[in-house]
Amino acid sequence: MPEQEAREPDPAPGARLALLLRHWWEEAGSAPGGARPTQQALAAKLGIDQTTLSRYLNPKHPLNAPLRVVEALHARLRAPAAELEQARALCRATLEDSGRERPAGAGDAVRAGRYGAWGRPRSRRPLPALLASAVVLSFAAGIAVHALVAPDRGVPADGVPGALRVGESPYEWPLLRMKKEDQYTRARAVQHLLHAHGYKVRTDGFFGEETRDAVMDFQRKHHLVSDGKVGQDTWPELVKTVGPGSSGHMVLAVQELLDNVGQGGTVVSGQYTAVTADDLRFFQRTHHLPVTGRADPDTWLALLVRQRPPASAPAYQRSTGTPPSASG
Structure with a gap:
């Protein structure tokens, strides 16, 4: 077999990220006077369960660690400063790879939309249906324009549901009162x-x-x-x-x-x-x-x-x- 075919493919970004995170954890106790934390103690500090942390550190069956956890691990394990940007890049690449993967059944959904539920090409819509669709779209567009120009409505800062809005807060102060229960x-x-x-x-x-x-x-x-x-x-x-x-x-x-x-x-x-x-x-x-x-x-x-x-x-x-x- 040619050498090129025999060569194993490079690990995916998720596996490389897990390798790097595990290296940080294993090397945490190598410095003089240092002590490597147990995964249980480290998970508690990060606010996650130990099973999840173990997946973040397992290159064979990795679970994609979010950027917050990557940065927190780097800080808590005192990893080399030069490796933080490398970890961030791997984290971004992992997210991009995940975004490119098509969910199971997506092709079926596309085919169903194009050909109908039974695999037959959809018939052309009659003119009245097209006119009705145009009316609905015009009405929706009017609502969208009103939402954009209305002075008393906020606009999401980045289009993310729950994000802070321009001109108003999506939050309300919680109401606390005397109760017997622990609050x-x-x-x-x-x-x-x-x-x-x-x-x-x-x-x-x-x-x-x-x-x-x-x-x-x-x-x-x-x-x-x-x-x-x-x-x-x-x-x-x-x-x-x-x-x-x-x-x-x-x-x-x-x-x-x-x-x-x-x-x-x-x-x-x-x-x-x-x-x-x-x-x-x-x-x-x-x-x-x-x-x-x-x-x-x-x-x-x-x-x-x-x-x-x-x-x-x-x-x-x-x-x-x-x-x-x-x-x-």
Whole structure:
């Protein structure tokens, strides 16, 4: 067999990306004093399950790692800086390959559209049907023009459903009120924000009487309706713009919210570090916000809306002691 025919084809971009990611993981502990993290611990930091991470690192049966995970792995495994752009290029090539693959049955759908469900050529449409189609298209075009010129309707920033719109926000501030159930990260954010305003409430995710009373007092002092509910009028008064150099409960709230949006773990320390700023910039990029690395009201709003339910019981529920309250 000729040498050219015997040569194995180059691996697909997805396999090459998996090889590179696995190399990063295997080499993570080679530096003096370094320790390679287990896949379980690394997956927890990235906010994904261990099985998914194993597929990202398996060149034989790879699962295409998204760019967010690639960049997070590069940072957490302290991989060589020069290899980040290579990984990004492989990630883009993998996405392009996936986009070029025709879904199963696509050819059948095309043939059905051209020849009809039974394989016979479709008959020409009679004139009345064509006229009816023209009327429908004209009506739809009128609606589209109205949507483009109407002053009270926003236009998607990039045509992506759910993207921020020009002239309006697709988000609404979530409404939190007193309940017996754990309200998780959003309620802890309220409690951290109240702490930042001088109220010593427990940061346990349970919106009880203590939190409600603090909210009511805050509302009275800020000339709001004192109903004890945190909604569209109260959130904007509670949040403040924070960024590099900030610390305390306002930062704890940002970090907890970032840690629970599904983009990978964010260290919750109360110190607004460079890593926190990087995580926030990534969130802003992926949600079509100005990429500033600072949490302004629009970013707070998007973070609150994008919260995920916890994958398992939060740490404070697994503890046998009382729920934790962050120190001031």
